[in-house]
Amino acid sequence: MPETRLDLARIRAARRVIDPVFLDTPLYPCEALEPVLGCAVSIKLETANPVRSFKGRGTEVVVSGLAGAVVCASAGNLGQALAWSGRGRGLDVTVVASRYATAAKLDRIRALGARLELVDGDHELARERAAALARRDGIRLVEDSLDLETCEGAATIGLELAAAAPSFDVVLIALGGGALATGVGHVLRSEAPGTEVVCVQPAGAPAMTRSWHARRVVTTGPTDTIADGVAGRRPIPEVLADLLVVADDAVLVSEASIIAGMRLLLEHAGLVVEPSAALGIAAILEDRDRFAGRHVVTVVCGGNVDPAAYHGWVG
Missing domain, CATH: 3.40.50.1100 (Rossmann fold)
Structure with missing residues (x-):
């Protein structure tokens, strides 16, 4: 595999300094979502901790x-x-x-x-x-994503996913600054190379996805998305270089699909999530044929949401 800034030995060492309250988060199949989405969906739940995010x-x-x-x-x-x-x-x-x-x-x-x-x-x-x-x-x-420690910490999620492979085919990862995508992607490239790594970003904040497809940094104007956690517009060159190595694809999804994803996670998984955490479900909704019959893991990355805004979105 071409090199990234990340290193498996350092990622394993990172596990040893992380408070266990953040580690070994639930990974489980959500059977109730399968008939709705047309594929088997497992959830990697990163919200059940003191800060409600990864x-x-x-x-x-x-x-x-x-x-x-x-x-x-x-x-x-x-x-x-x-x-x-x-x-x-x-x-x-x-x-x-x-x-x-x-x-x-x-x-x-x-x-x-x-x-x-x-x-x-x-x-x-x-x-x-x-x-x-x-x-x-x-x-x-x-600096989130630029600082290797933030990527290495996120990459420990990849270690936990790799331990469950090859029971799933695809991992869907929210793409913002890139720490989560590059960290998890690096581990899966090495430890579960048959797993497809698909990054998901809102169409209203497309800078990193456009950069991945162009294979160079593409900056954008003001963002327009409810998924504030991934709403950057100036990708970090070093992070993009890592992403180009570890990601199989990067896709954009609409605001309507993000909201629908939030609603599905509430109705079928009992989860209140912030918009960024619903990006994986949104990706399935927008391309059902791509994921049909496959086993997909979505990383539910955060649950910090304003209650009034949330109820306005999901009804």
């Missing part, structure tokens, strides 16, 4: 080697995870976010003890501000 795996690896202060930009989930991991180790955590981010995510960042700074712009502006704070104060900047 991000805690990566922040645990980040903070394992830190002392002092740390800053990150976040749409919400990374900030919560870094606040949780940092609090347990006595770190001073600052999170920069858009003031338009999901209110419930921002509230949890504050509740976990981090200092929250809001910017009047999108996530890319938050990234610029976080970098400026790191330079000014001489503290560690955590």
Whole structure:
């Protein structure tokens, strides 16, 4: 396999520093979805933990080697995870976010003890501000997906999936900054090479998917999606290079399909998920023939959602 920035030995080592509360998450077949979607669907559930997303795996690896202060930009989930991991180790955590981010995510960042700074712009502006704070104060900047620790933490999900292979044919992974996709994809390429790795992104935030197809960085204008957790518009070149090695495909899905996916996960799996976590189901809905008769795993990556917005979406 061509090289990526990731390394299996480091990923296995990452498991040893991650709080067990984030590890060995449920992986189970959801039989109720099969007649609706026309394929066997298993769920890898990354929401049953203190920060309700997979991000805690990566922040645990980040903070394992830190002392002092740390800053990150976040749409919400990374900030919560870094606040949780940092609090347990006595770190001073600052999170920069858009003031338009999901209110419930921002509230949890504050509740976990981090200092929250809001910017009047999108996530890319938050990234610029976080970098400026790191330079000014001489503290560690955590850059999701660029920092290998975030990818290695996410990659431990791949170890858990590989242990269950070859019982499934396809893994559907939400694609935003790329830590989850590159981490899981790297492990599966090595440990379960017969498994197809398909990344899924909203059509309203297509930068990484367009970049994957063009095989070069493609930036986009403002995003337009309810899936705020994956709504970047400036792909990181190093992450794209890894993604080009490990992903078999990258697809875009509509907002209507994302909402339908959220509704199906509620009605047939009893799961309240944020839009990013429904991208896998949305991909099946939009291309049933591709997945018909196959065993598909979807990584349900987050469950941090504003209740009012959620009820407005799913009815």
